[in-house]
Amino acid sequence: MAGATAPEPRLRADAERNAEQIRRAAIDAFHGRGLTVPLEEVAKVAGVSKGTIFNRFGGRIGLIEAVIEEVVATELYAIMDRTRSIGEPGERLRYYVTAVRDLQYRQPALVDTMLQVYPDSENLMAICHAGTEIHEELVTAGQSCGALRPEFTAEDLQVLLHDSALALKHGTRPRRADYDRRTTYLLDGIHAP
Amino acid sequence: MAGATAPEPRLRADAERNAEQIRRAAIDAFHGRGLTVPLEEVAKVAGVSKGTIFNRFGGRIGLIEAVIEEVVATELYAIMDRTRSIGEPGERLRYYVTAVRDLQYRQPALVDTMLQVYPDSENLMAICHAGTEIHEELVTAGQSCGALRPEFTAEDLQVLLHDSALALKHGTRPRRADYDRRTTYLLDGIHAP
DNA sequence: CCACAACTTGACTCACCGAGTCAGTTTACC
DNA sequence: GGTAAACTGACTCGGTGAGTCAAGTTGTGG
Numbered sequence: 001m002a003g004a005t006a007p008e009p010r011l012r013a014d015a016e017r018n019a020e021q022i023r024r025a026a027i028d029a030f031h032g033r034g035l036t037v038p039l040e041e042v043a044k045v046a047g048v049s050k051g052t053i054f055n056r057f058g059g060r061i062g063l064i065e066a067v068i069e070e071v072v073a074t075e076l077y078a079i080m081d082r083t084r085s086i087g088e089p090g091e092r093l094r095y096y097v098t099a100v101r102d103l104q105y106r107q108p109a110l111v112d113t114m115l116q117v118y119p120d121s122e123n124l125m126a127i128c129h130a131g132t133e134i135h136e137e138l139v140t141a142g143q144s145c146g147a148l149r150p151e152f153t154a155e156d157l158q159v160l161l162h163d164s165a166l167a168l169k170h171g172t173r174p175r176r177a178d179y180d181r182r183t184t185y186l187l188d189g190i191h192a193p
Numbered sequence: 194m195a196g197a198t199a200p201e202p203r204l205r206a207d208a209e210r211n212a213e214q215i216r217r218a219a220i221d222a223f224h225g226r227g228l229t230v231p232l233e234e235v236a237k238v239a240g241v242s243k244g245t246i247f248n249r250f251g252g253r254i255g256l257i258e259a260v261i262e263e264v265v266a267t268e269l270y271a272i273m274d275r276t277r278s279i280g281e282p283g284e285r286l287r288y289y290v291t292a293v294r295d296l297q298y299r300q301p302a303l304v305d306t307m308l309q310v311y312p313d314s315e316n317l318m319a320i321c322h323a324g325t326e327i328h329e330e331l332v333t334a335g336q337s338c339g340a341l342r343p344e345f346t347a348e349d350l351q352v353l354l355h356d357s358a359l360a361l362k363h364g365t366r367p368r369r370a371d372y373d374r375r376t377t378y379l380l381d382g383i384h385a386p
Numbered sequence: 387c388c389a390c391a392a393c394t395t396g397a398c399t400c401a402c403c404g405a406g407t408c409a410g411t412t413t414a415c416c
Numbered sequence: 417g418g419t420a421a422a423c424t425g426a427c428t429c430g431g432t433g434a435g436t437c438a439a440g441t442t443g444t445g446g
Contacts, residue, residue, distance in 0.1 A: 049396060052393080
């Protein structure tokens with residue numbers, strides 16, 4: 001019962017090396033250009049051919065599953081943890097929205113994740129699900145302490161962040177200062193009057 | 194000097210009839226599905242073949258130029274007029290944003306117009322330009338009377354409405370009540386504290 | 387050192403989707 | 417009824433990137 005790790009027959013040394021280079025290249029490429037970057041580009045950076053990515057990972061979904069942790073999950077989950085550690089519900093929500101908008105701005109991959117560009121990836125959907133959950137917590141708490149307008153729903157929060165993602169995906173990338181200023185408009189708009 | 198109307202040699206009766214049917218079909222189709230509706234679909238509704246649209250209008254841009262007035266320009270300009278007739282700057286801005294968001298919701302063609310999907314259409318660009326102008330007026334007035342937060346810029350307003358358009362274009366269409374509620378969040382977010 | 391399985395390669399096929407074309411046909415008009 | 421105008425719709429094109437696979441290369445165990 002010792003080897004519960006992998007049913008896969010060991011890879012040859014060169015294959016192992018290539019797989020690792022592909023992973024690293026994918027992390028870089030996903031960071032820089034989002035999850036939709038052409039696989040050929042990932043291959044080029046990794047110094048292999050496109051076919052090798054298919055051999056090793058089975059395609060884009062497999063590759064995403066293999067690296068999404070390092071690309072966005074870790075950072076996003078850290079935000080959720082820090083959020084939950086904040087006592088005051090109003091401040092908690094403010095922190096969360098600000099931090100997610102910040103991460104969206106810095107990481108196109110988070111945008112693609114939140115837009116559910118690849119609904120076939122289980123890991124991706126798990127991340128979205130975690131998002132939905134914390135949104136419900138935040139809204140419930142925010143309302144019971146009167147920090148949020150009473151008609152504001154968890155779906156509103158979902159949509160707000162989804163629309164943020166859309167703007168970054170399809171719009172012109174704003175200067176950072178403008179983006180941050182607009183974050184405060186959003187926050188003030190959902191705050192209790 | 195009487196005939197300054199058209200240098201075009203008169204169309205044959207059938208061509209004239211078809212052109213009119215195409216115009217009507219285009220207005221319908223643009224209303225229902227936005228300016229990006231496949232021309233083949235417009236042709237089908239008009240009861241002609243795609244080729245005829247090219248014969249008569251030269252392609253999508255020409256067709257848009259021929260009908261954009263009835264599709265969105267009239268309604269949008271009416272909004273601008275009514276906006277300018279409102280005395281109180283705060284209320285003026287509130288009316289404008291609400292009315293434009295309403296029209297965006299009802300008319301996918303306005304969304305496409307504001308997203309500048311066809312920058313080659315002069316009429317379309319003229320509409321955008323008119324938008325930019327009124328945005329500047331509104332923000333200047335709104336600020337000098339203290340209804341708007343002082344850091345809010347005309348570009349912020351532009352982006353706000355642009356992002357609204359993006360959300361409708363690429364997102365899931367919200368129920369009307371949800372959409373309207375979110376309009377009030379936006380308005381409250383840009384209002385002076 | 388060799389034999390062979392594992393691995394890599396990159397040119398190829400596929401799919402998508404609608405714009406725009408044009409040779410052949412139909413139709414209005416004189 | 418002759419002719420030019422108009423219509424048709426099958427066809428080409430374009431751009432992009434996923435996914436395949438026959439042929440070539442390389443690591444490895446004996």
